[in-house]
Amino acid sequence: xxxxxxxxxxxxxxxxxxVILRCVPISNHLYFYWYRQILGQKVEFLVSFYNNEIxxxxxxxxxxxxxxxPDGSNFTLKIRSTKLEDSAMYFCAxxxxxxxxxxxxxxxxxxxx
Amino acid sequence: xxxxxxxxxxxxxxxxxxxxxxxxxxxSGNEYVYWYRQIHSQGPQxxxxxxxxxxxxxxxxxxxxxxxxxxxxxxPHATLRDTAVYYCIVRVDGTDSWxxxxxxAGTQVVVTP
Numbered sequence: 001x002x003x004x005x006x007x008x009x010x011x012x013x014x015x016x017x018x019v020i021l022r023c024v025p026i027s028n029h030l031y032f033y034w035y036r037q038i039l040g041q042k043v044e045f046l047v048s049f050y051n052n053e054i055x056x057x058x059x060x061x062x063x064x065x066x067x068x069x070p071d072g073s074n075f076t077l078k079i080r081s082t083k084l085e086d087s088a089m090y091f092c093a094x095x096x097x098x099x100x101x102x103x104x105x106x107x108x109x110x111x112x113x
Numbered sequence: 114x115x116x117x118x119x120x121x122x123x124x125x126x127x128x129x130x131x132x133x134x135x136x137x138x139x140x141s142g143n144e145y146v147y148w149y150r151q152i153h154s155q156g157p158q159x160x161x162x163x164x165x166x167x168x169x170x171x172x173x174x175x176x177x178x179x180x181x182x183x184x185x186x187x188x189p190h191a192t193l194r195d196t197a198v199y200y201c202i203v204r205v206d207g208t209d210s211w212x213x214x215x216x217x218a219g220t221q222v223v224v225t226p
Contacts, residue, residue, distance in 0.1 A: 004156075031211075031212060033212070033213065035214075035216075037154075042216050042217065042218060043151070043157060043200075043214075043216040044216070045213040045214065045215065048211045048212060048213055050211070055211040056211040056213060058213075089154055091156045091157070093156075093157075095212060098210070098211060098212050099204070099205075099206040099207065099210050099212045100212070101147075101159050101162070102159070102212065102214065103159065104156030104157045104158070105156050106155055106156050107154065107155065107156050109154075
């Protein structure tokens, strides 16, 4: 069964450093999403991406965040200058259509020290 | 998107049916009911969704009341691996939506031997 894969599974970084979280969506999917979950809290929507553009973003997704589809298979989330409060699980998801089932990856645990 | 209300937690005996309620009294005509689950800190896993008719797949059944103000997810024969947080999410599936899911706190289901 096709799946969304995320790397790395755990990323440790120092405050102020840039990090890039990587995702390989399901191959024929066109819509891509990032969510995050701070430990013990709800899963929160960050951004949706389609046709090489951000289609929707939340208040959390400020200028420190950016997304990119650098090639035909990867979808990345970059945090420019990490803060302690960015520590969370980050989930990538993809779907075949705009309002369709989203399939989630296993997540990347980001720890900012 | 309409708000949902779910019990905080529930226990279920292994092998028995688990019935998970969800209240969405402010649901509107173009909003679908989706169910996802999250096992430990893994990525959310799609279970089932529906608009107004009852739905069944290999994982579960979804019963939506005639007035659509509430629904029940049924896991027919719960196993220990079904221990997870279950999320009931209402989402607009139309041209105005880019498909984001808004997760609540969900129901923590513990299946016991």
